[in-house]
Amino acid sequence: MPELGVRVGQLSSEEQLSVIIFPAGLEFEQDILLFKVPSRHGAPHSYFKDNRVPIRPRPAKNRTLQGGRHPLPLPLQPLVLHLNPMETTSNLLSQRREKAEALAQDGINLFSNSFTAPQAVADILPKGDLLQAEAHEESGTTYRLAGRIMSMRKFGKAAFFHLQDSSGRIQIYVRRDTLGVETFAHFKKWDVGDIVGVEGKLFKTKVGETSIVAREVVMISKSMRPLPEKFHGLTDVETRYRQRYLDLIVNPATRETFQKRVEIIRLVREFLNNRGFMEVETPMMQPVPGGATAKPFKTHHNALGMDLFLRIAPELYLKRLLVGGFERVFEINRNFRNEGLSTRHNPEFTMLEFYQAYATYHDMMDLTEEMISWLAAEITGSMELSYQGTPVNLAPPWRRLTMDQALVQIGGVDQALLNDDAAIFALVREKGIELQPEAGPGKAKTELFELLVEEQLIDPTFITSYPTEVSPLARRNEEDPTVTDRFELFITGREIANAFSELNDPVDQLQRFEQQINERGDDEEIHPVLDHDYVRALEYGMPSAAGEGIGIDRLVMLLTDAPSIRDVILFPHLKPELREQGKEEAQAEA
RNA sequence: GGGUCGUUAACUCAGCCGGUAGAGUAUCUGCCUUUUAAGCAGAGAGUCGCGCGUUCGAGCCGCGCACGACCCA
Structure with a gap:
């Protein structure tokens, strides 16, 4: 078997990259050539079509392949192949x-x-x-x-x-x-x-x-690309997310899901408009990212020469509007959180927030119950639905439990432990939960709740009396200042809404901001910065009020029986897929 | 971040013990004026995700990487 040399030659035409194959050490007068399409990966890929032995020259100009490895049945006489590019690139496109x-x-x-x-x-x-x-x-x-x-x-x-x-x-x-x-x-x-x-x-x-x-x-x-197969359709989830247009063309269920999403948002607007709420738009780019505890995305404004943050919540701006005299406001828009992705988390997600002056979190519970059960009936035709095989009954009234009650009744925690801080910390350690050293008993209880109770809350359940420690923007309960007038709503084990009677005491608010910064000040990613203007706004006087946030994506998931948040977001975030880019470019060049 | 699984034709998927890559749909050619997963006859179509290694020989074995799904943190 002769040794073979492979050399990357020059382009013989605009479309052909020639590869010269010759028996090493032989004298020859005529180039032996071969063909095929240039690859955008740098290395030209070519193979000898007649016998299907692949030859993959590196970008390095010359390379000698060992004879034994590549038993090419090349004739010792020079061989010239003329391949028509049109023939060799023949395909569906x-x-x-x-x-x-x-x-x-x-x-x-x-x-x-x-x-x-x-x-x-x-x-x-x-x-x-x-x-x-x-x-x-x-x-x-x-x-x-x-x-x-x-x-x-x-x-x-x-x-x-x-x-x-x-x-x-x-x-x-x-x-x-x-x-x-x-x-x-x-x-x-x-x-x-x-x-x-x-x-x-x-x-x-x-x-x-x-x-x-x-x-x-x-x-x-005229369509230049074939559609996916008619019978099985397009099932590859990656392609469905990356090429959503294809998914929409061939999968009626996808089209229905997004039509329902649009309808849900339209109905939410209708519901709130009918109750005297006005829709407003507040900054998506904020100099101080506030209203929640989350890692923000950072960007930069050139003309102003300053960093800005994509908002993690609109809350502080909406409450400024309460100060300004708009007594019922809401906003439906994107929030951005620079955190992990999962079936329930997308870095940008759609949030409804609404605020009502002269109302309490009890009013918010009533409103929420009415709104979501009505939405379900409008969208699915029933208040009883099935989420991923689990029956869920949205018919009011919904269960309302304090966090302590939920820990005892659902989490199986001994009632006697709840007022004993040492016992709570012991239970947390026993369950294998790791806490920050500065965490207090309120944080510990909340962790226990998330571990022991949350996923069991299938039918809608309001959990109230959240510890003040984990509720920096909520109003303290007047009888028990260790808890706040707050609730979270859980359906199918997931948090759907978060609401509270708003804290409008500027002195208390300033103290809580400062405490938060003391605890988080060393965490650069969270960027806790004191929003002095917000405190100043409160100093002018904010009416008593209650406010709520509802995750629209999760609500849509519930009402469309979608297993992943990516199924209800038209263009979910994915890492770029290099191979696909390569194909596209190669095709564009061809 | 960790674990499990996946990546083969445009789509949906097979591929045994490592030995020349297969099917259906789609496409192309011929026939066909009520079909509907139309039909009949024939044909073409592959960087087996990428790279390195083991081997006479890798879609298959080993290592690494990319992307995705699920579970866990």
């Missing part, structure tokens, strides 16, 4: 391109802008409507539809396809003797995935499917 070019050469506009004002499929085909038309017979008015071809059954001189628009799907019947020979010939180059316009009358097929027999068909946008 180029086939579509060729088809499109053929249509274009026949004068067909592949991206026509002239088919306007179509009707909606749903207007023609209301659900359950049985058409009056007799089978096999055209009747009624002419309809005009536009949408994407989702399936295609071609015959020699006729075809059926399904057209999908944002409202639904309808079958279209195409015949050569209706369209004319020329148009039908063009039509036969249409593919699943193309966006087209159709005009024609209704009829019923043999098996009774209401369809439209096309009198006219127009190409609106």
Whole structure:
């Protein structure tokens, strides 16, 4: 077996990178060449197509491969292969391109802008409507539809396809003797995935499917890529998240989920507007990230020469509006937290916050119960639903427990321990929870609650009387200052809402901010900075008030039975996938 | 951050003990004017995620990396 040398040669054309293969040590007069597409990874990839032995030269210009490793059955005589780039790159994409070019050469506009004002499929085909038309017979008015071809059954001189628009799907019947020979010939180059316009009358097929027999068909946008398979669809979750447009095209359930999401947010606005709340917009970029304890994203404003933070909560701005005299305000917008990702956490998520003057957290509980049970009925048609196989009953009234009651009744903690700080710390250690040294008994109780109780709260449950220690912005309870007038709402073991009677005593607020900073001051990532302006605002006087935050994404998950927050966010954050980028660029170059 | 699993044709997936990469759909060619997972006949299509190693030989074994899913922290 001869030794072989492989050398990366020069581009023989714009599209071909040639690789010269020659038996090492042999004299030869003619280059032996080989081909294939340049890779964007730097190293050209090539292989010897005839015998399928891969050769992978490195970017390093010359490299000798050991003979024994690569038993290439190369002839000792020089060999010249001429490979046509069109042949070697033949694939689905180029086939579509060729088809499109053929249509274009026949004068067909592949991206026509002239088919306007179509009707909606749903207007023609209301659900359950049985058409009056007799089978096999055209009747009624002419309809005009536009949408994407989702399936295609071609015959020699006729075809059926399904057209999908944002409202639904309808079958279209195409015949050569209706369209004319020329148009039908063009039509036969249409593919699943193309966006087209159709005009024609209704009829019923043999098996009774209401369809439209096309009198006219127009190409609106030629698709250059094949859609995922019709039967199994697109199931790869990574592709579904990265290429959400594809997911939306082929998976009706995805479309429904996001339609429901939009509807939920619309209904929330309606609910609050009807109760006199006004929607406001407060800064997403804040010089002092406040209103929650979380790691913020940092950015920089060049002209002002200052760092800004994407907000972790709108709370402090909304309460400034209470000071300003807007007595009922709400905001639905994104919050950003620079923390881990999970099935329940996305770095940006949508939060509803609302504030009502002259109200208490008890009013918020009533309002929340009413709003969410109403939403469920509107969206799912029932207050009893199933989340990931677990039945959940949202019908009011909802259970209300203090944290201590929940620890005893659900967590199985001995009532006697609750007023004994030492015993609580002992139990925490016994459960293997690690606490910061400065953590007090309130923090310890909260940790126990999260461990022992939280995930068992399936049906909606308000947990009240949160320790003051873990509630820096909430008003103290007037009878027991160690707890606050606060609740969190849990459904399916997850926190859905957090609300409290607002702290409006500027002296108390300043002290709590200072205490927070003393505890967290060394944590640069949390950036605890005292918001002096907020304290100043309180000094002017803020009405007594209650406020609440509801995680919209988690609420949508609940009402759409979505297992992951990524299923209810159109474009969830993913790490960039280099391989895909490479493919795209290679294709763009080709 | 740790563990488990996954990554093979455009899509959905097989691939045994390490021995020339397979199917269905999609695509292409031919036939086909009521089909609907249309049908019949034929054909083409692969960087087996990436890299290194072991081996005469790696989709398969080892190590590392990337991306994703789930669980844990």
